[in-house]
Amino acid sequence: PVHGEPLLDVDKARKEFGGLVAVNDVGFSIRAGDIVGLIGPNGAGKSTTFNLVTGVLSLTAGDVRWRGRSIAGMPSRDIARLGISRTFQHVKMIPDMTVLENVALGGHLRGRAGTVRAMLRIDRDEERRLFAEAERQLARIGMADRMHELAGNLALGPQRLMEIARALCTDPALLLLDEPAAGLRHKEKQALAAVLRQLRDGGMSLLLVEHDMEFVMGLTDRIVVMEFGTRLMEGTPAEVQASPAVRAAYLGT
Numbered sequence: 034p035v036h037g038e039p040l041l042d043v044d045k046a047r048k049e050f051g052g053l054v055a056v057n058d059v060g061f062s063i064r065a066g067d068i069v070g071l072i073g074p075n076g077a078g079k080s081t082t083f084n085l086v087t088g089v090l091s092l093t094a095g096d097v098r099w100r101g102r103s104i105a106g107m108p109s110r111d112i113a114r115l116g117i118s119r120t121f122q123h124v125k126m127i128p129d130m131t132v133l134e135n136v137a138l139g140g141h142l143r144g145r146a147g148t149v150r151a152m153l154r155i156d157r158d159e160e161r162r163l164f165a166e167a168e169r170q171l172a173r174i175g176m177a178d179r180m181h182e183l184a185g186n187l188a189l190g191p192q193r194l195m196e197i198a199r200a201l202c203t204d205p206a207l208l209l210l211d212e213p214a215a216g217l218r219h220k221e222k223q224a225l226a227a228v229l230r231q232l233r234d235g236g237m238s239l240l241l242v243e244h245d246m247e248f249v250m251g252l253t254d255r256i257v258v259m260e261f262g263t264r265l266m267e268g269t270p271a272e273v274q275a276s277p278a279v280r281a282a283y284l285g286t
C-alpha cells in the first residue's frame with residue numbers, strides 16, 4: 034500500500050451477545066503507515082472489535098472494509114491472506130520447540146486447520162520455504178541470534194517478539210496487537226516499541242489494544258477510546274490526554 038492510502042474502515046460495527054451490546058455502532062479508519070491505539074476500560078468492547086476485524090466474530094450489523102471492499106463474513110484465514118495479521122494476548126507456542134520452529138509452524142498453521150495434520154502434510158520444499166521465511170522475519174525484528182533456543186526458555190519480552198515474527202510471516206499490511214506490552218519489564222517495552230516503530234517505518238500499519246498508557250501515548254499517532262461498547266472519542270495522544278470525558282471514563286482523574 035502507498036503511504037496514506039485508506040486501508041481499514043470499520044463502519045458502524047455492531048456486535049450483540051444476546052441482549053448485551055458489546056460493540057455499539059463503532060467506526061474508525063486506518064491508513065497505510067498509521068499506528069492507532071484502541072483503549073478503554075475493561076469490558077469496553079476492545080477485544081470484540083479486534084475479533085470483528087479479524088473475522089473471529091461476525092458482525093450483528095455494520096461493515097468492515099479492507100481497501101474499499103467489505104470483508105464482513107469472511108473467514109479469518111482469508112482475511113489474513115488479504116494482509117491483516119494479529120498477535121494474541123496470551124503467547125501461543127510449543128515451549129519445547131525452538132523459536133524458529135514455532136515461527137515456521139505458525140506461518141503454516143495460519144492457512145490450514147489442525148496442528149498435527151498440518152505438520153505431517155508439509156513436503157520438503159514447503160518446509161524449507163517456511164523455515165526460510167521464519168528466519169527472515171526473526172532477523173527483521175532482531176531475534177536472529179535466538180532462533181535456535183527453546184521457545185519456553187525465553188523471557189516474556191522475547192516471546193512476544195517471537196509472536197510478532199510469526200504474524201509477519203503472512204506479509205501483513207496491517208498488524209493487530211493485543212496488549213503487546215502487558216507484563217513486560219521497562220527494557221522489554223522499549224525493545225518492543227523500537228520494533229513496532231521500525232515496522233511502521235517500513236510501511237506497515239499497526240492497531241494495538243493496550244492498557245499501558247505510557248506505551249500507547251509514546252507510540253501511536255491516533256487513539257480511539259471506547260467505553261460501554263461505544264466510541265467515546267478519537268484523537269491524537271495529546272487530545273486524548275486532555276479530554277475531560279476520557280479522564281472521567283478511563284484515566285480516573
Ligand code: ADP
Pocket residue numbers: 050053054055073074075076077078079080081082
Ligand atoms: P474489552 O476487551 O474492552 O475488555 P470485550 O470486547 O472483551 O471488552 O467485552 C465487551 C463486552 O462484551 C463485555 O461486557 C463482555 O463481557 C462481553 N462479551 C465479550 N465476548 C463475549 C461473548 N463471547 N459472549 C458474551 N459476552 C461477551
Ligand code: MG
Pocket residue numbers: 079080081
Ligand atoms: Mg479485552
